[in-house]
Amino acid sequence: MKVLLVLSVSLLLFGQTDEGTAVYDKYCSQCHGDQGAGDGPAADFVDPKPRDFTTGVFKFRSTQSGQLPQEEDLIRVVRDGIPGTSMPAFGHIGDAKVNAVVKHIQPFYQATIDRDKEEGFYPPQVAETGNPPKINDAKIAHGREVYLESGCGDCHGYQGRADGPSALTLVDDYDAAILPANLHRGWEFRSGHSLEDIFKAFTTGISGTPMASFADAISVDDRWDLAAYVASLSSAEEYPTSPQVTGALVDELPQTMDDEIWDTAQKAYFPLTGQMMWDPVNTHPMIRSVSVRAVHDGTKLVLLCEWDDPSYSFEGASAPEAASDDDDWGFEEEGSEEEGDFDDFFSDEEESSNVSVLPDQFAIQFPTGIPADNERPYFVMGDDKNAVNLWRWSHDGSLTAVEAAADGQTGHQNLWTEFVGPVSISNQIAKGRDKVSENSEALEIKGQLHYRNGQYRLMLTRDLQGGSDNDIQLEPGRFVPMLFWAWDGHRQDSDAKACISSWYFLNLEQPVDKKVYVKTAAAVALTLLFLWWATRTAKRRALEAPEQSNPQSEELAV
Amino acid sequence: MKIRVIMMGLMLTSVVFAGEITGVVKWDGNAPKMKALKMDADPVCAAAYTGDAARAETLVLGEGNTMANIFVRISSGLADKTYPTPSESAVMDQKGCVYHPHVVGVMVDQTFLFKNSDDTLHNVNVKAKENRGFNLGMPTSLRESEQKFTREELMIEVKCNVHPWMKSFIGVSSHPFFDVTGEDGKFAIKGLDAGTYEVEVWHEKLGTSTQKVTITKDESKAVDFSFSMPSK
Numbered sequence: 001m002k003v004l005l006v007l008s009v010s011l012l013l014f015g016q017t018d019e020g021t022a023v024y025d026k027y028c029s030q031c032h033g034d035q036g037a038g039d040g041p042a043a044d045f046v047d048p049k050p051r052d053f054t055t056g057v058f059k060f061r062s063t064q065s066g067q068l069p070q071e072e073d074l075i076r077v078v079r080d081g082i083p084g085t086s087m088p089a090f091g092h093i094g095d096a097k098v099n100a101v102v103k104h105i106q107p108f109y110q111a112t113i114d115r116d117k118e119e120g121f122y123p124p125q126v127a128e129t130g131n132p133p134k135i136n137d138a139k140i141a142h143g144r145e146v147y148l149e150s151g152c153g154d155c156h157g158y159q160g161r162a163d164g165p166s167a168l169t170l171v172d173d174y175d176a177a178i179l180p181a182n183l184h185r186g187w188e189f190r191s192g193h194s195l196e197d198i199f200k201a202f203t204t205g206i207s208g209t210p211m212a213s214f215a216d217a218i219s220v221d222d223r224w225d226l227a228a229y230v231a232s233l234s235s236a237e238e239y240p241t242s243p244q245v246t247g248a249l250v251d252e253l254p255q256t257m258d259d260e261i262w263d264t265a266q267k268a269y270f271p272l273t274g275q276m277m278w279d280p281v282n283t284h285p286m287i288r289s290v291s292v293r294a295v296h297d298g299t300k301l302v303l304l305c306e307w308d309d310p311s312y313s314f315e316g317a318s319a320p321e322a323a324s325d326d327d328d329w330g331f332e333e334e335g336s337e338e339e340g341d342f343d344d345f346f347s348d349e350e351e352s353s354n355v356s357v358l359p360d361q362f363a364i365q366f367p368t369g370i371p372a373d374n375e376r377p378y379f380v381m382g383d384d385k386n387a388v389n390l391w392r393w394s395h396d397g398s399l400t401a402v403e404a405a406a407d408g409q410t411g412h413q414n415l416w417t418e419f420v421g422p423v424s425i426s427n428q429i430a431k432g433r434d435k436v437s438e439n440s441e442a443l444e445i446k447g448q449l450h451y452r453n454g455q456y457r458l459m460l461t462r463d464l465q466g467g468s469d470n471d472i473q474l475e476p477g478r479f480v481p482m483l484f485w486a487w488d489g490h491r492q493d494s495d496a497k498a499c500i501s502s503w504y505f506l507n508l509e510q511p512v513d514k515k516v517y518v519k520t521a522a523a524v525a526l527t528l529l530f531l532w533w534a535t536r537t538a539k540r541r542a543l544e545a546p547e548q549s550n551p552q553s554e555e556l557a558v
Numbered sequence: 559m560k561i562r563v564i565m566m567g568l569m570l571t572s573v574v575f576a577g578e579i580t581g582v583v584k585w586d587g588n589a590p591k592m593k594a595l596k597m598d599a600d601p602v603c604a605a606a607y608t609g610d611a612a613r614a615e616t617l618v619l620g621e622g623n624t625m626a627n628i629f630v631r632i633s634s635g636l637a638d639k640t641y642p643t644p645s646e647s648a649v650m651d652q653k654g655c656v657y658h659p660h661v662v663g664v665m666v667d668q669t670f671l672f673k674n675s676d677d678t679l680h681n682v683n684v685k686a687k688e689n690r691g692f693n694l695g696m697p698t699s700l701r702e703s704e705q706k707f708t709r710e711e712l713m714i715e716v717k718c719n720v721h722p723w724m725k726s727f728i729g730v731s732s733h734p735f736f737d738v739t740g741e742d743g744k745f746a747i748k749g750l751d752a753g754t755y756e757v758e759v760w761h762e763k764l765g766t767s768t769q770k771v772t773i774t775k776d777e778s779k780a781v782d783f784s785f786s787m788p789s790k
Contacts, residue, residue, distance in 0.1 A: 065692040329614070330615075331614075331617075
């Protein structure tokens with residue numbers, strides 16, 4: 001009885017309702033825990049980790065840094081979810097339930113509320129925003145300047161592809177590795193990608209992450225320009241996806257990636273995801289799409305593939321790792337007379353903060369030989385019956401570095417990473433993920449690679465036909481299944497642990513048959529002839545009309 | 559006005575004549591060589607060190623293995639009263655992509671000034687738990703920022719995510735009886751009334767240890783501390 005009384009009193013005090021409790025227990029406690037400490041039974045299986053409400057730290061706010069969110073901020077997160085995380089959208093349960101559950105979690109951070117109340121920070125103060133301006137090119141260009149001057153590129157990279165010099169070392173407040181947002185993929189922004197959302201992100205900061213508040217450092221107007229610049233980097237279409245790539249027929253094949261032909265070629269977008277069918281699975285696919293363009297001249301095919309990878313990794317290279325707050329004391333290995341003491345204490349420590357990486361890789365997968373209609377091999381590198389042909393690049397490090405000055409950019413050289421050169425492409429046959437062999441007597445595939453500031457561009461050239469039985473035979477007019485693989489060596493991707501697309505199609509434009517023109521001309525002539533005949537007949541009838549109309553009406557009358 | 563002058567006079571005399579606890583903190587063991595910080599990710603940082611590189615500050619020892627960056631405070635024995643907040647600011651500067659000082663004490667509600675003397679972006683990620691934590695972006699357009707800590711908190715970790723080697727600690731004390739050792743390992747806590755106090759020393763990796771000290775009126779007493787590598 002006493003317990004019940006206490007319970008009901010606490011409910012009254014904290015605004016927890018039966019409805020809020022029911023919703024929380026049904027949908028939230030699995031990850032966020034019974035008492036909101038982020039320790040539910042499923043917590044270990046999600047990444048990023050579920051929020052621990054008891055800390056009173058919330059990422060997505062419209063309020064000033066260091067303050068609690070508004071209730072509307074929390075309602076939005078529950079209703080719309082957080083893209084790219086395990087937090088789903090719960091809008092479908094209805095506003096009443098969403099509101100109730102947001103009220104329900106309040107007592108979990110009551111201590112923070114009490115503290116802020118005492119100090120005059122509760123209710124929290126909304127960060128000043130002013131009114132969003134009309135965007136124009138000048139504002140975007142100025143936003144770009146603000147971006148570079150304010151050091152955004154230190155993490156987000158020179159061109160916003162999350163490849164800044166500090167990007168790979170970042171950790172969140174739980175000491176887990178965290179990556180800066182790739183600003184070219186606005187639809188994946190955790191806190192939304194409207195102009196207001198972007199403005200809000202660097203105004204309020206994202207608590208618990210390295211993303212700081214710049215409200216004191218950058219004026220409101222400059223922040224709007226910065227938001228305009230960031231927004232301009234992403235395509236208007238969210239998650240752009242194409243069913244196929246059409247290879248146009250051209251007179252002269254492009255010799256470089258910067259050839260004007262590419263400007264007119266169709267750019268297809270194919271999404272990639274983690275390979276999840278076979279161990280080791282890839283739960284954190286880093287490369288999430290590839291854009292592909294194709295042209296051919298009737299004998300050769302040229303493909304231009306582009307994908308974002310914030311880390312430039314090749315065989316034998318090393319890279320910085322997330323600077324988690326471990327027990328590293330920062331002792332040098334040599335130097336002390338009895339270093340044994342320290343070694344003993346830190347025997348399981350890595351001396352270097354660098355990790356060795358695996359090579360970045362990329363592959364295009366086709367069926368072998370002449371593709372049969374509607375039949376595609378098993379998507380994870382085929383199987384015993386249906387082999388696949390892989391055109392595969394693996395980074396051996398043999399590229400030439402390009403100086404930042406080449407682009408005319410100075411002052412931000414440390415943000416610049418550029419490499420270029422010819423690369424060798426292996427032609428492989430796979431009969432399953434673990435049965436990959438080199439394709440003998442295969443057609444040569446020529447490769448040109450360009451890495452710049454977080455983006456790979458790979459240009460491949462191959463004869464349409466020839467080679468061995470295992471080479472895909474390309475024929476204009478015939479749809480050919482194609483699929484894409486990408487490996488991020490920095491994340492230790494290799495073999496089946498990869499990013500993979502599903503099957504898409506390559507369609508090469510057919511040369512136009514000369515007979516087409518003759519047939520068209522004949523058809524036009526015949527049509528004109530018929531029209532002339534029809535008109536003449538009608539006119540003649542019209543002239544004879546008086547005599548003809550009467551018998552007709554008589555017939556009708558009968 | 560008169561009262562104020564008298565009050566100040568009283569406070570001054572109390573500082574001059576009241577008891578104090580002094581001492582030295584030493585490292586008991588071999589002096590390890592600290593890792594040179596690798597700053598080439600940011601040329602602004604790297605350019606600040608033309609000669610000797612900056613080294614990790616987990617353990618900063620002076621001659622004779624004296625320990626710097628030890629936060630020393632009276633942890634118990636003080637009368638239960640509120641102490642005036644100093645009007646000057648406690649300062650932490652970001653210079654050469656290192657925090658100066660590495661450990662700093664401040665009183666509750668005293669102004670705390672974060673400075674950025676570097677021509678690069680630092681973010682001041684104040685990972686407070688008792689106080690309101692915040693993460694302040696300090697690009698070159700924001701050279702100084704005044705903040706306040708409203709609650710006692712020992713210690714608050716401060717990090718720069720842009721430069722992951724940058725870390726420092728702020729001790730927020732409810733009273734003025736604290737000090738941070740320099741390379742000579744020395745501390746002095748002045749202005750104490752007669753009584754028995756617990757003196758606590760804190761190191762970022764080694765935690766705390768305490769000693770009880772009794773002083774009579776206007777007595778100055780020395781108490782030394784030593785830290786050693788914890789056994790496994």
